[in-house]
Amino acid sequence: MTNAPKTRRIAVIGGGTSGLAAAYTLARARQAGAPVEELLVEAGPWLGGVVRTETVDGFVIEAGPDSFLAEKPQAAAMARELGLGDDLMGSNDHARRTYILHRGRLLPLPDGLMFLVPTRLWPMVTTPLLPLSTKLAAALELFSSPPKSDRGDESVASFVQRHYGEAMVENIADPLLSGVYGGDSAALSVRSVLPRFWEMERKYGSLTRATLKSMRQRRAAEQANNNSGANSAGTGIAPPRKLPLFMTLKGGLQQMTERLAAQLDKYHVFMRSPVQALEFSPGGPAGAADSCSRRFLITCAGGKVFDADAVVLAVPANQAGGLLSSLDHRLSELLEGIPYSSSMTVSLGFGENARAKLPAGFGFLIPRKEQRRMLACTFVHAKFDHRAPEGKAMLRCFLGGARDPQVLALHDDEVVAIVRKELREIMNFTAEPLFYRVHRWYASMAQYPVGHSGRITAIEQRLQDLPGLYLAGNAYSGIGISDCLRTGKTAAEKALEYLGVGSSQKAEGNRH
Numbered sequence: 001m002t003n004a005p006k007t008r009r010i011a012v013i014g015g016g017t018s019g020l021a022a023a024y025t026l027a028r029a030r031q032a033g034a035p036v037e038e039l040l041v042e043a044g045p046w047l048g049g050v051v052r053t054e055t056v057d058g059f060v061i062e063a064g065p066d067s068f069l070a071e072k073p074q075a076a077a078m079a080r081e082l083g084l085g086d087d088l089m090g091s092n093d094h095a096r097r098t099y100i101l102h103r104g105r106l107l108p109l110p111d112g113l114m115f116l117v118p119t120r121l122w123p124m125v126t127t128p129l130l131p132l133s134t135k136l137a138a139a140l141e142l143f144s145s146p147p148k149s150d151r152g153d154e155s156v157a158s159f160v161q162r163h164y165g166e167a168m169v170e171n172i173a174d175p176l177l178s179g180v181y182g183g184d185s186a187a188l189s190v191r192s193v194l195p196r197f198w199e200m201e202r203k204y205g206s207l208t209r210a211t212l213k214s215m216r217q218r219r220a221a222e223q224a225n226n227n228s229g230a231n232s233a234g235t236g237i238a239p240p241r242k243l244p245l246f247m248t249l250k251g252g253l254q255q256m257t258e259r260l261a262a263q264l265d266k267y268h269v270f271m272r273s274p275v276q277a278l279e280f281s282p283g284g285p286a287g288a289a290d291s292c293s294r295r296f297l298i299t300c301a302g303g304k305v306f307d308a309d310a311v312v313l314a315v316p317a318n319q320a321g322g323l324l325s326s327l328d329h330r331l332s333e334l335l336e337g338i339p340y341s342s343s344m345t346v347s348l349g350f351g352e353n354a355r356a357k358l359p360a361g362f363g364f365l366i367p368r369k370e371q372r373r374m375l376a377c378t379f380v381h382a383k384f385d386h387r388a389p390e391g392k393a394m395l396r397c398f399l400g401g402a403r404d405p406q407v408l409a410l411h412d413d414e415v416v417a418i419v420r421k422e423l424r425e426i427m428n429f430t431a432e433p434l435f436y437r438v439h440r441w442y443a444s445m446a447q448y449p450v451g452h453s454g455r456i457t458a459i460e461q462r463l464q465d466l467p468g469l470y471l472a473g474n475a476y477s478g479i480g481i482s483d484c485l486r487t488g489k490t491a492a493e494k495a496l497e498y499l500g501v502g503s504s505q506k507a508e509g510n511r512h
């Protein structure tokens with residue numbers, strides 16, 4: 001008679017997107033027969049972290065993230081895996097137009113601008129958004145050669161300035177980064193925030209040449225696919241489709257976090273349980289015969305204690321640092337040194353007639369020099385279908401970030417008054433909102449300052465001395481939803497492998 005393998009417990013601390021992805025990966029392994037149980041410990045009263053959707057009279061309001069970049073595949077793949085494939089929808093890219101506030105006027109970003117890289121001549125020549133010096137710099141950039149020696153890391157501002165000049169930083173790079181990261185282009189690392197551009201420079205020198213080349217290659221691949229007609233017929237491989245820029249779910253992103261949570265063993269999910277300490281159980285690690293036999297002790301506020309054979313720490317890095325102070329002081333310091341920005345979203349719903357008063361497009365970004373408190377405003381009803389009832393409009397304004405953390409201290413009424421005043425002054429938009437929602441997200445958006453990649457290497461080195469402990473979240477290798485799903489899944493897979501209880505790939509293989 002063979003003994004059944006001992007069931008190992010893996011605890012996930014933090015129930016945001018990263019923690020849910022980790023716990024879900026463990027649940028899938030358990031469902032496939034791996035001797036493992038997942039335990040999820042979350043401080044707050046809900047799962048999903050900053051992902052929260054509310055529906056009000058047919059308006060779908062995203063309190064935190066509203067979509068994910070389609071070119072990063074994990075989020076759409078996870079939605080399909082969870083049975084939400086029919087709810088996936090792309091942004092209305094045919095109507096895509098983003099404005100920048102420039103000297104008090106909304107000017108469209110020039111067509112053909114691929115994030116920061118101009119790829120079309122005429123719109124670049126004619127845009128009033130950039131001075132002649134930037135246009136000349138952009139033309140000369142085409143002839144840049146790769147750097148002769150490794151330049152190391154630098155800020156996004158200095159990188160963009162070297163390639164396209166100061167106005168590109170002020171009028172385009174900085175507002176884009178404040179709108180996406182709540183960050184400051186003079187502080188953020190180009191290597192960690194824009195790794196593709198950093199690589200392009202190393203390989204080609206010119207970002208414009210590199211981008212044009214990759215566009216040509218993509219078009220050629222699409223053409224080759226079209227020419228092969230039914231092409232993939234018989235190969236089982238679908239031809240590549242042109243992806244929308246953003247994707248989301250019809251009912252909001254909370255659909256995904258709810259589906260992830262639904263797969264978990266509900267008897268092993270503990271909410272309202274802020275973890276206060278993470279230690280080895282007495283006797284370990286020195287007392288443990290081997291590292292796999294030592295256990296972690298997880299102490300929550302109120303005295304609840306859990307034990308586990310491995311731990312995925314999926315809380316913000318500054319929180320993770322605090323929890324690890326007794327296990328590894330240096331690791332704790334490294335984690336606590338990752339800065340976070342705080343931000344705020346203000347969603348306003350409007351009745352019929354409001355749409356007609358808005359410029360066509362997805363919304364606008366506001367450079368620092370315009371001295372406004374809003375960082376960006378999205379015309380949600382235009383960016384995605386199914387977000388507002390037929391004919392009605394919804395605006396989502398983004399405030400705070402590294403530029404203006406103080407705004408989070410204002411009362412909701414004061415914030416809404418500021419937003420409405422700025423909407424009136426910028427667009428002459430005076431419609432009366434049907435409702436508003438204000439959401440504050442304190443220290444929730446990790447910032448990757450210059451030197452971030454070196455810090456991550458140091459963190460990884462320290463973790464090698466703490467086998468059984470894994471990190472997931474937006475502080476390490478990308479802040480988007482897809483990045484968080486990836487880090488959560490990878491951390492859980494490593495924990496399964498460490499305990500020798502099968503990986504999720506094996507689990508998947510067993511299911512089918």
Ligand SMILES: Cc1cc2nc3c(=O)[nH]c(=O)nc-3n(C[C@H](O)[C@H](O)[C@H](O)COP(=O)(O)OP(=O)(O)OC[C@H]3O[C@@H](n4cnc5c(N)ncnc54)[C@H](O)[C@@H]3O)c2cc1C
Pocket residue numbers: 013014015016017018019041042043044047048049050051063064065066067068069273274275276314315316319343344345441444445472473474479480481482484
């Ligand atoms: C306003 C806003 C808009 C965004 N927009 C987008 C977007 O459009 N597209 C996109 O891709 N990304 C966007 N992001 C980024 C993305 O949403 C986040 O990076 C991601 O959701 C973070 O997930 P997470 O699980 O790592 O962290 P979180 O969601 O912060 O979850 C961490 C969890 O840990 C819990 N926790 C903390 N401390 C403890 C403790 N001691 N014990 C137990 N639990 C603890 C918290 O309660 C929380 O539930 C946005 C972020 C914000 C804030």
